[in-house]
């Protein structure tokens with residue numbers, strides 16, 4: 400058993416961990432914390448949902464608490480994150496883990512008035528959690544000194560690069576003191592990240608808990624084939640099922656997210672959108688409502704969703720399939736967090752068949768096809784076109800291939816048959832059954 404008590408962390412930290420009801424370390428924690436406590440640089444490949452935030456915060460907190468600042472607190476740890484939401488969540492975690500300690504942190508990001516941020520910086524903080532733009536802006540105005548930084552954490556580095564932050568990261572790196580401990584966390588490890596890592600990590604310990612293309616095992620993954628105009632009907636139909644306790648609906652565009660919300664609201668389902676065009680206060684409000692369970696459905700774009708850390712999200716719905724397959728892995732990681740089960744349902748229209756193929760290639764497994772719904776559209780189904788695929792499909796039908804572990808949440812009438820078996824059967828069934836009128 401990987402118990403936190405084996406790490407030699409300070410007692411107030413262990414007490415805070417106990418108050419959070421963490422019993423054992425997650426794999427990333429068990430593997431990253433010991434080298435971090437030994438002052439090694441760490442390069443970690445871990446998705447959100449694995450407990451990575453505690454993996455980097457706990458050793459930092461331990462060091463800071465053992466070496467309290469004299470006089471005004473200088474910033475001794477900098478955590479750089481791609482999104483405001485993620486920054487806020489890291490701040491919340493820090494708050495929780497330091498509840499019995501006298502350490503101060505501040506989260507800074509753009510899109511809000513800088514005055515309170517500047518006031519906090521003036522008073523002195525131990526840990527700064529920031530998005531790159533506002534960080535460099537405030538540094539440029541002379542409000543941030545980097546001279547005492549002992550720890551630099553680059554979180555969700557792959558997303559940082561996706562969002563075009565590479566130049567900002569380089570600028571920040573050039574401002575930091577040479578002697579410091581570096582931590583890089585990334586959900587995926589493409590060549591660009593390896594290159595970035597080698598530019599500033601010194602002989603890092605490499606920790607990988609979820610290989611690049613693997614999807615979270617606990618999550619039941621399904622796909623429903625549907626014509627684009629029917630997606631809204633299918634969504635409303637699914638959400639009539641009360642097992643969809645809280646769901647994130649992913650769309651490719653901000654406009655798409657707004658449309659989903661409009662549609663659901665019209666149908667009397669509480670929903671809110673979260674994307675880059677929303678003001679910070681609207682995003683915070685939506686997220687708070689979602690966390691409290693007042694809003695059941697959150698419609699989100701990929702970038703806005705990245706930092707969402709809400710436990711107990713029962714479903715992720717890929718309303719639009721992402722054209723970048725890695726985004727699929729990030730998206731479904733919103734559910735099935737911290738040991739819980741989850742379910743991810745993808746809607747695939749005819750124009751998205753290739754995206755589905757790419758996703759299945761990346762994850763190395765087939766999503767379970769659900770055909771038993773009113774809007775099933777066989778033309779959107781990919782055709783079996785490779786030997787490897789054929790083998791997998793045969794294996795699955797024998798029951799030895801990758802399968803969802805639990806099906807009790809799969810109340811959406813699920814077929815566990817393979818895609819090829821489904822196709823003719825469905826056609827027969829469609830002829831026999833009189834269609835249930837969709838609630839439009």
Ligand code: AMP
Pocket residue numbers: 420421422423424425428446447448449450451452453708710736737
């Ligand atoms: P993260 O990957 O850092 O976003 O963490 C995902 C979720 O797991 C957060 O809600 C944490 O509070 C929770 N968590 C982190 N470490 C543990 C642990 N050892 N045991 C149980 N839950 C944890």
